[in-house]
Amino acid sequence: MPPLLRVQNFTVSSDGYGAGTGQSLEHPFGHADPGELMAWAGATASWSHRTAPGGTRGLDDHLVRDLDHNIGAEIMGRNKFGPQRGPWTDHTWQGWWGDEPPFHTPVFVLTHHLRPSFTLADTTFHFVDDEPAEVLTRARAAADGRDVRLGGGAQSIRAFLAADLVDTLHVAVSPVRLGSGTRLWESPDELDDRFHHEAVPSSSGVVHHLLWRR
Amino acid sequence: MPPLLRVQNFTVSSDGYGAGTGQSLEHPFGHADPGELMAWAGATASWSHRTAPGGTRGLDDHLVRDLDHNIGAEIMGRNKFGPQRGPWTDHTWQGWWGDEPPFHTPVFVLTHHLRPSFTLADTTFHFVDDEPAEVLTRARAAADGRDVRLGGGAQSIRAFLAADLVDTLHVAVSPVRLGSGTRLWESPDELDDRFHHEAVPSSSGVVHHLLWRR
Numbered sequence: 001m002p003p004l005l006r007v008q009n010f011t012v013s014s015d016g017y018g019a020g021t022g023q024s025l026e027h028p029f030g031h032a033d034p035g036e037l038m039a040w041a042g043a044t045a046s047w048s049h050r051t052a053p054g055g056t057r058g059l060d061d062h063l064v065r066d067l068d069h070n071i072g073a074e075i076m077g078r079n080k081f082g083p084q085r086g087p088w089t090d091h092t093w094q095g096w097w098g099d100e101p102p103f104h105t106p107v108f109v110l111t112h113h114l115r116p117s118f119t120l121a122d123t124t125f126h127f128v129d130d131e132p133a134e135v136l137t138r139a140r141a142a143a144d145g146r147d148v149r150l151g152g153g154a155q156s157i158r159a160f161l162a163a164d165l166v167d168t169l170h171v172a173v174s175p176v177r178l179g180s181g182t183r184l185w186e187s188p189d190e191l192d193d194r195f196h197h198e199a200v201p202s203s204s205g206v207v208h209h210l211l212w213r214r
Numbered sequence: 215m216p217p218l219l220r221v222q223n224f225t226v227s228s229d230g231y232g233a234g235t236g237q238s239l240e241h242p243f244g245h246a247d248p249g250e251l252m253a254w255a256g257a258t259a260s261w262s263h264r265t266a267p268g269g270t271r272g273l274d275d276h277l278v279r280d281l282d283h284n285i286g287a288e289i290m291g292r293n294k295f296g297p298q299r300g301p302w303t304d305h306t307w308q309g310w311w312g313d314e315p316p317f318h319t320p321v322f323v324l325t326h327h328l329r330p331s332f333t334l335a336d337t338t339f340h341f342v343d344d345e346p347a348e349v350l351t352r353a354r355a356a357a358d359g360r361d362v363r364l365g366g367g368a369q370s371i372r373a374f375l376a377a378d379l380v381d382t383l384h385v386a387v388s389p390v391r392l393g394s395g396t397r398l399w400e401s402p403d404e405l406d407d408r409f410h411h412e413a414v415p416s417s418s419g420v421v422h423h424l425l426w427r428r
Binding site: 001058059062063065066069070170198203208212 | 414
């Protein structure tokens with residue numbers, strides 16, 4: 001099976017925003033509360049940040065544990081990597097995730113401001129200022145036959161959709177309204193000309209949208 | 215997370231049968247047509263027996279590709295291993311799957327008639343005549359920290375349910391009526407006293423029942 005470019009577990013508000021406005025060091029999702037937006041994932045047994053035992057093992061859990069399955073590299077936007085804008089002034093910033101980032105693969109960060117690659121535990125971050133197709137070529141080579149995950153945010157996903165490079169998307173629409181922010185779409189149906197589309201409601205209140213290229 | 219005993223992708227008819235009557239070498243599922251019963255899985259991109267390209271990548275595909283995820287051993291009933299009954303008369307029978315069985319882990323076959331273990335490619339079959347709890351102990355040791363899959367058939371799943379050893383079940387109820395055969399349950403709701411239970415309809419016509427221990 002040829003490797004894919006996959007969006008996985010990307011969560012948007014009921015009005016289509018992946019994050020709110022006003023991202024900062026204290027508020028990675030701007031005015032959006034990530035705990036509320038991602039509550040469906042946080043309740044599952046497989047949630048990687050789970051500290052307490054327990055958790056659900058239904059539909060939401062199946063999707064959460066698919067997050068890393070057969071993934072060999074990730075592509076993310078700069079705003080997923082950090083709140084800084086413009087030229088890097090502080091290379092001690094190495095992402096939100098501490099000494100052991102949860103990726104365990106090469107990660108390609110889209111930015112107009114290059115900086116040297118670095119490695120934390122088993123994750124190496126590369127910084128790239130190329131067109132989506134070129135970034136994907138590099139990520140595919142790094143993924144060594146496995147799939148590449150397109151990790152978001154919304155702007156990055158839209159750039160790769162515009163270049164028609166995305167093979168599958170799993171987007172969870174959360175029952176939370178944001179009103180403003182970084183928008184993935186006006187409606188989950190707007191990709192139906194190019195993608196098969198299943199909408200699967202979960203008992204947690206989110207609707208899982210599963211799309212794959214026609 | 216402690217390892218689990220999981221039933222995965224086990225498919226039953228709308229009236230609760232995992233296989234029809236009259237199993238034989240020519241008809242592993244008796245009078246049931248496995249192609250019809252398993253059509254939901256066969257249509258997916260991740261179906262392991264897929265030869266043609268393509269296939270769906272919606273809900274059914276997510277469940278199909280979870281089949282082997284974090285599995286370190288399988289337990290199966292003798293009727294899943296072969297159509298023979300009583301003492302083994304022909305040790306050249308090594309299962310339905312040819313030289314490369316799709317398990318890739320140790321497999322423990324429940325039988326009252328022991329025979330020596332053997333290995334085909336990366337699958338080793340062991341034959342055990344013990345109580346479910348003892349078999350599970352052996353399978354857990356072989357799984358080396360990963361989960362154990364309870365592969366069926368229906369009688370084996372019922373035996374492990376009766377011993378209260380099953381942690382999670384994914385059972386797909388197919389829109390096919392069999393009328394007779396080996397029954398898993400009268401109704402998907404009959405385990406609700408012991409299990410959380412989500413029923414998730416798929417666009418393919420099956421209903422996925424996801425159960426996990428309360």
